[in-house]
Amino acid sequence: MTLRQAVGTAARTPYGLYGAAVVRIGVSGLFLLNLLREAGHADRLWGPGSPYTPELFRASVEARGADDRLSWWYTWLGTQSPDLFWAAYVLAVAVSALYLLGWHTRIMAVLFACVVAGFYMRSSVANSGFELLSLLFANYLVLCASGRRWSLDARRAARPAPVPVGPREELRRRVVTVLHNTGLALLAFQVMVVYGTAALYKIRGTSWRDGTALHYALRLDDFATFPGLSDWLAGHGDWLAVLAYVTVSTQLLFPALVFSPRLKYALLVVMLGTHLTIGLLMALPMFSAITIVGDLVFLPTAFWVGASTAVTAFRTSGPCRWCCRGPW
Structure with a gap:
């Protein structure tokens, strides 16, 4: 093309x-x-x-x-x-x-x-x-x-209504389409910038390079949702070092790998796990949630159509068919 x-x-x-x-x-x-x-x-x-x-x-x-x-x-x-x-x-x-x-x-x-x-x-x-x-x-x-x-x-x-036609209407549709695609591209670009810059800042820090960053993060009392769990995890330094390197690598490679049809879903699952861990262990649920929302812009239309179809099928034939009738 x-x-x-x-x-x-x-x-x-x-x-x-x-x-x-x-x-x-x-x-x-x-x-x-x-x-x-x-x-x-x-x-x-x-x-x-x-x-x-x-x-x-x-x-x-x-x-x-x-x-x-x-x-x-x-x-x-x-x-x-x-x-x-x-x-x-x-x-x-x-x-x-x-x-x-x-x-x-x-x-x-x-x-x-x-x-x-x-x-x-x-x-x-x-x-x-x-x-x-x-x-x-x-x-x-x-x-x-x-x-x-x-x-x-x-x-x-979705209700039946007259469809406007004419050059002016066609121009309006094209302008709206261009603006929509531009906004969507800016959303995706912003998410990539967030991950890319986060990875670059992490690389500059010695604690991320030697794999001890997560250990020290779990030791911060101000961000400890479950102190006992954080202390237990902080005692597994080798695993935390691996997770630190995985975190930096996925963030750094996110702008490139997210466009790969085969690696996209695996990458998004890793990022989802990262955000859920931050929200659960570091008392930052709203930040984790908004970053997860940003990640969703990379899921294709086929995914959402399939998810909608699955939910509709579950509601009409699953255990809740008597209380949740109707299309989603």
Whole structure:
């Protein structure tokens, strides 16, 4: 296929519609879960009661040289009014839930990106990888047609309706397709950058080169979910050294191997195991979950269609056929 043919195909065929839908559901679902989980501490984390006061927040924004006319979309949460903050919090919960369900997805995608940016900036002094990846993924999803599958929009579009035709409609479809494919490519590229840079930073550290990094990580009390289990694992230095080398190797080779039809699934399984281990043993469940969501963009449409078919078959003929009737 020539470059011209590839560009023409990318302008006519939207790729990874199921993958975009899964990332939409994953990112919005995790962000909604985080908002609800921290409801009792929301004022201290993002509101006027935070140690990072609205005055300090505005001063830090001004120190960055931000233009007041352009910075409103990520500084809107810096209010001194408790009533306005809680109204904004409820709005953020509603937007996240509607985006998760895929209701008017194009509009909700923009609103959700502004919501994530506002909360990210408001807690910028204590952000983790979860907040940063949520912000990046939310911005890329603005370009994607993530509501064409597994959404209320997709259900509404499946109803019989007149199909618009004409040059203007064809141009609109091509623009939407190009934007969608671009957003999906940016999502995939971002995941590859995360793994590639993580591996390069690890290689620079002597503890990763000599295989002791995981041993020392398991000895950190602040990140020990199960101290007894962490201590037991820390006593198996040889196995931890092997796991350290496997971790660095898979992250370093991820950008190349993830496009291999044969090695892709094995690579993703290894990364899944890595993230689950981090979430379980190092008390970083949200970071692990958002990285797993990012990995899902590399699974092909055939995988999601097969998974959907399997779930539908299980619901209609399996043990739960009496309580879960209907298509998925």
